[in-house]
Amino acid sequence: MEPKKIYGILSEKFSGKMKQLQENTFPASIFVEADAVVDVCRFLKKEDGLEFLSLICLSGVDLKEQNKMAVVYHLGSMKHKHTISIKAELDRSNPHIPTVESVWPVADWYEREVYDLFGVIFDGHSDLRRILMPEDWEGYPMRKDYVYPKRYHTWDV
């Protein structure tokens, strides 16, 4: 299905929660209000004709210039062979977004990774711990203003 059509369906169903459609990215991006992200994702997964059964990729992006933190969901449907990316922009100083774990269980690990590297808090997540960095690591390494520590325990970094 064309991104324009998907955006049309979404804006009708969730009026006021859709912000913008950006077509010059690949795949096209739809900007969504953070508090609506679970409902939108569940709708995209379940609705006939859309059926985005796979959460292909979930990434964090630090938009320091705009003082924002973005969470990007790449969704795909193997049945209809279409892909779309859903974006939510959060406040950089206090990034919070509800978890989509209940929609796609794989989001459990993806969200832990974004929390680990960007410090985005996924509200309602069942087990929000660091996943790639050591448990006692301080700071969020993928942020643009991250300063490397000089030492970690007994090692020089």
Next chain:
Amino acid sequence: MAGTDEKFMQISMGPQHPSTHGVLRLLVTTDGEVLSGVKPYIGYLHRGLEKIAERLTYPQFTPFTDRLDYLAAMNCNLAYAMTVEKLLNVEIPRRAQILRVIMAELNRISSHLISFGSFSADMGAFTPFLFGIREREFINDLFEMTCGARLTYNYIRIGGVSQDIPEGFIDKTREFLDYFPAKIKEYNELLSFNAIFIKRLANIAVISPEDAFDYGVTGPNLRASGIKWDLRRAEPYLIYNELDFDIPVGKGEMGKVGDSWDRYMMRIYEMEQSANIVRQCLDMLEAGDYTAKISKVLKPPAGEVYVRAENPRGELGFYLISDGSAKPYRLKIRAPSFANLSIITKLARGVMMADLIAIIGSLDIILPEIDR
């Protein structure tokens, strides 16, 4: 032993354990021989590749992609090169495209050979491992004569490949392709249809199609569950749409569709198909440039793309954001093994301890791309 209570025992398996295929730690809760829970701990090989990418120029990052899935470095190079090319919008010469497919498919065979070999070693049969290594040696020699490296090739570059194939490459590859099918038959006689091997794998850890989607399982693991999904067919890149090959799917030959034996067998079937593809590509090979003319300093226009390719272990994707400078603004690596491993907690509930080894082996994970 990590701790006990009245009924359950907690055992830490790994990070240094031969059957975890790298440094993976599994905190296993057992009730006698039966597992009541498995908690994976990853990150031991985390090198911060995504952060490193933000400090390097686009071509400088290519060798780092070798270190993602080091058993299929060509395929990782390819996916990264395609991502940057998509942003740059360049046309790749036909000869370079065919060379890329040849290398990617040869690497798929060598990766599956290791998967086949190490899985058999996990199951207590050591001979097949040596068989797998023996045939892989041929492919390593082919790669060595092409680019000098045997594991981390850095051969597929942005714009094409780093150099043309040397004299004698085609003959040697044909020699390998003539020799290889008989070997697959040998593997089947030795291992695949061995009664003990089947008993240990059939009906173990069945992944249903719904679970496969929910947990983002891709590659042979997904196809074993009966889903005919291969990016080479579904979203053809390079010259895959001109090639004639089958996509094997799990049929539950020895038990249920999507069990461990199906997942193992997918790799054997795919090796046959890949050999078939390489043969077709050698016939198609024509004179031409091995790389497109691209400038030394790459500055892709601002924008973002998500490009994916079918790796031996599943879908490898790169989410790349460019701000118009010579370095990526953000590069997210979507590694197939990361999602494939996340299903293990669900699969390993209620199975026997020895089956856990079969599950890890049949998922065919590789840790460097999980940890990045």
